[in-house]
Amino acid sequence: MNKVIKRTTFIVGSVLFGFILLVKILKEIPFLEVIDSFKQATPFAIGSFLLVSVVMMLMNTWRWSIIVKGSHMNVPFWKLFQYKIVGYGISFITPAAKVGGEPLRAALLKRHGINFNKALSTIVLDKIIDLSTTAGLFVLAIFLSITTFAVPKNMLLLLICMCTLLVSIIGFFYYQLLRDQRFFIRLFKGLRLHKIKSLQHLEEKIIEFEDVIVQFYKTRRKDFFKSLGISVIVWALMFIEFKTALLIFGISAISFEGLFLIICVMGAAYLIPIPLALGVLEVGQMSIFTVIGLKAAAGVGLALVIRARDLMWTFIAIIILLFYGFDLIKAYKESVQKGGLDIPKLEKKASNKSTDSKAAKKKTAKKNIPKKLNKR
Numbered sequence: 001m002n003k004v005i006k007r008t009t010f011i012v013g014s015v016l017f018g019f020i021l022l023v024k025i026l027k028e029i030p031f032l033e034v035i036d037s038f039k040q041a042t043p044f045a046i047g048s049f050l051l052v053s054v055v056m057m058l059m060n061t062w063r064w065s066i067i068v069k070g071s072h073m074n075v076p077f078w079k080l081f082q083y084k085i086v087g088y089g090i091s092f093i094t095p096a097a098k099v100g101g102e103p104l105r106a107a108l109l110k111r112h113g114i115n116f117n118k119a120l121s122t123i124v125l126d127k128i129i130d131l132s133t134t135a136g137l138f139v140l141a142i143f144l145s146i147t148t149f150a151v152p153k154n155m156l157l158l159l160i161c162m163c164t165l166l167v168s169i170i171g172f173f174y175y176q177l178l179r180d181q182r183f184f185i186r187l188f189k190g191l192r193l194h195k196i197k198s199l200q201h202l203e204e205k206i207i208e209f210e211d212v213i214v215q216f217y218k219t220r221r222k223d224f225f226k227s228l229g230i231s232v233i234v235w236a237l238m239f240i241e242f243k244t245a246l247l248i249f250g251i252s253a254i255s256f257e258g259l260f261l262i263i264c265v266m267g268a269a270y271l272i273p274i275p276l277a278l279g280v281l282e283v284g285q286m287s288i289f290t291v292i293g294l295k296a297a298a299g300v301g302l303a304l305v306i307r308a309r310d311l312m313w314t315f316i317a318i319i320i321l322l323f324y325g326f327d328l329i330k331a332y333k334e335s336v337q338k339g340g341l342d343i344p345k346l347e348k349k350a351s352n353k354s355t356d357s358k359a360a361k362k363k364t365a366k367k368n369i370p371k372k373l374n375k376r
Contacts, residue, residue: 021279025286029297037301040250048244053309056237060084063230064126068109070220071122071212075112082320083108087123089317092310093275101317102127108324117205121212124184128173128213129224133231135166138264144257162268177217182210238263245305249298258292266306276307 026034061081068075083105090101102123109119142156142163176183185206193199217224242263246254262285269277269284281303289299 015275015278018274018276018278018280021283025279025282025300029286029300033297034300034304037249037295037298041248045244045247049241049248049305050309052237052241052244056234056241057081057084057088057313059230059234059237060130063129063227063234064122066223066227066230067122067125067129067216070216070223071118073109073112073114073118073122075109075114079112085313086317086320089310089314090321092314104321104326111324115208117208118212121208121210125213125216126227128170129227130231130234131166132170132174132228133235134267135163135170137235137260138163138166138267140260142264144260148255148257158268162271177214180214180218182207182214184210242266245302246298248305249301251294251298254292254294258294261288261292262302266303276311281307 058081061077061084064084065075065077065080068080086108087101087105090104092101094101103120105123106116106119109122110116142160173183176186185203188194188203188206194203239259242259243254246252246259265284265288266281269281272280274280282300285299285303286296287299289302290296
């Protein structure tokens with residue numbers, strides 16, 4: 001009960017903080033000025049923005065499907081596409097930055113007879129590959145910001161801290177991977193979490209899903225680097241996405257460096273544990289638009305457009321979950337606390353296969369019993 005109260009208090013507190021930030025922004029920039037920034041919006045600009053967003057979601061699903069297939073799991077691409085939307089959409093409305101919906105994505109894979117921890121390992125690997133390219137490009141963005149724009153010291157310090165943290169985590173992970181060492185279990189023990197009784201049961205699960213990651217890297221390196229390549233393509237598409245988003249506000253002349261900074265500040269805002277990135281998204285875009293010499297009202301408008309797009313994915317995610325018979329709150333709660341969910345069966349054939357496999361195991365077990373014991 002205490003945990004529920006603490007989580008509820010944290011969520012309410014973070015939303016309240018975001019709301020205060022939003023009110024403060026609207027005092028500085030009148031809402032009518034923000035609405036005026038949409039006057040140059042065209043159906044072409046809006047349609048292009050949404051189309052690129054869908055293509056990016058498909059590309060992200062393709063990367064995940066390579067990892068899933070490489071881990072000897074057979075799941076149709078369009079199912080993975082649905083599950084990817086669920087992960088993305090639910091993460092957006094949770095305070096757990098960018099990962100709140102991932103346990104549900106792993107839980108949905110259970111419908112295909114896949115162990116929850118093995119399913120989760122594919123998602124962790126997908127996230128790591130994504131973060132690998134993000135960290136590298138983030139470093140480049142900071143370098144460009146220092147050399148091109150007069151970035152305020154406070155923002156620069158925040159960007160450098162985030163960059164250092166990302167590079168350190170990703171660098172140490174790959175260092176451990178190259179040495180055939182386990183990163184997550186080492187981190188778990190390094191933080192002395194295995195000494196906490198309530199967390200001791202997680203040690204086995206961490207070892208299990210990390211084995212899948214290590215095996216994938218050792219045996220499917222071609223697929224691993226192919227996934228990295230897809231991440232780079234997704235980043236290229238992100239530039240097109242934001243370029244089309246800026247066209248909604250009639251902004252066509254913007255430097256590569258400026259666009260890069262807008263994307264990075266947007267990503268940084270989503271890492272702060274506030275549902276919907278409420279207030280934080282607007283503050284970040286308003287600040288960066290001022291730095292690169294664009295109207296602050298357009299920055300707030302861009303934040304609203306990105307939030308509307310993400311809410312669209314959230315709405316689709318909820319429809320998918322309801323279609324599969326999920327109780328949204330219960331499903332998320334159980335997937336985090338228990339490491340799995342009671343998922344509705346996919347097909348009768350799947351359950352028959354599982355019973356057949358159990359029967360086969362019993363037969364082989366009987367065969368392996370020594371003859372003397374059989375006689376007895």
